[in-house]
Amino acid sequence: MAFTALGPSLRAIPFERSWPQGIATELLTEGQRQHLAEIATVRTFRPGGLVFHQGAPADAIFIVSRGVLKTFHANRNGTQRVLAFWFPADVVGLAESGRYVNSVQAVTAAAMYAVNVEALKASFRRDFALHFQFLCKVTHELREAQARLISMAHHGALCKVAVFLEMMQGNSSLREDGNGAVWLPMSRMDVANYLGLTAETLSRAVARMKRQGIIETSDRHHLRILDRTRLHALADPG
Amino acid sequence: MAFTALGPSLRAIPFERSWPQGIATELLTEGQRQHLAEIATVRTFRPGGLVFHQGAPADAIFIVSRGVLKTFHANRNGTQRVLAFWFPADVVGLAESGRYVNSVQAVTAAAMYAVNVEALKASFRRDFALHFQFLCKVTHELREAQARLISMAHHGALCKVAVFLEMMQGNSSLREDGNGAVWLPMSRMDVANYLGLTAETLSRAVARMKRQGIIETSDRHHLRILDRTRLHALADPG
DNA sequence: CGTCGTATTGAGGAGGCTCAACTAAGGTGG
């Protein structure tokens, strides 16, 4: 689908009842997407390219057009924690006191719509629905963060990995065919960091799933889910 | 201060630069608060009272007026995970597909403004700034969830507890005097669950801090921070 | 084809969970 041809996309599960339960849908109308495309500039990034750095003045917010990106937070001592991965139709760059709180970096080659904050605010003023859809999108991201809190805090390594794989499998931009093939563009270290594990533990968890015949891996970045039922049993032990 | 006399309050760190860095401020004008008070109904809850249950149809969103509440998510097997504690000027009840995703329960006696979703939406349509401030508030909650993800995933029990205590100490509605006294209205089990620990581990961590002279406890719900510097050292190990 | 960063595999140790006993506190009914 020529998503990008229409301009920025925003996908989330809406507040309202009318939509089918639990399924993310496009929030913006064609008109809104065209309008956003007009006030936005497209910026492309090569793998590893930095979109913005934590602490930098926040003059724009970004909507992912193509590619995969990650948000991370650098601690004083130099270590970094991966907080989230982003895909097309996600929004990043929400500021605090005029500055970005985290850094965002491209994992794959990526394109983003950069929307000037003041321009966006002006658009919000004119288009109530657009404004509301952004509220909806941020709420959706909040819920995802909360859902992640559960699996991060209370579950073991196998469960975390299973949850992660289900999440990636549910993401249309990583699904390669209808038969469980998933593309994992990010490095193992990033995944481990994201899940609050060490690279070693992640490796062992993946190896165990392979031994059990739940998944198989060809290349380091390509994985196939063989037994979705058992994967889900691992992901959802309670 | 007679917060509640003015109507609902919304506190968060705004997007914009102009405010002092990193300090939560009142987002609403007196007029907005009065307006919200008019379209809202006040509902009171005794300790343990359920504000709404996960899965219930979401017809209202709630703004905390008085008291402390918790959000939790019940799993199939009956166990519950505490996702957040809420204080005056916080917003809860953001829905997904017309239903609440989590349950909210009063920890102490509490009062909430219940705002009908449709009425609120109508107000958003008329008052751009009000709409924008809600976006700001939700963004703020998203950032807090992300910050918590870091300490949940990568740190040990002592660190988690230290972070929690600093958070509670930073909350004006729990601070009892200027000298480190903090009121912890929630049960130890809730705290442990919230931090992703068992009650036993939490108990041991608190005991250790007492032995080290960092805190002291009188009653189960009252705690005093004696050495803020060392507490912060525990909370922020990297 | 060599080199360096990334990924996997192995052994050992620390921290938190489980299980269990015990104490404290709050609530009920006699």
Place this chain on the structure above:
DNA sequence: CCACCTTAGTTGAGCCTCCTCAATACGACG
């Protein structure tokens, strides 16, 4: 008002998982 019961909280012993450290294999790059 007190005895009783129930639930929350504390403390201890043992086990299990995940992290740490170290060595090795793989792969992307020049």
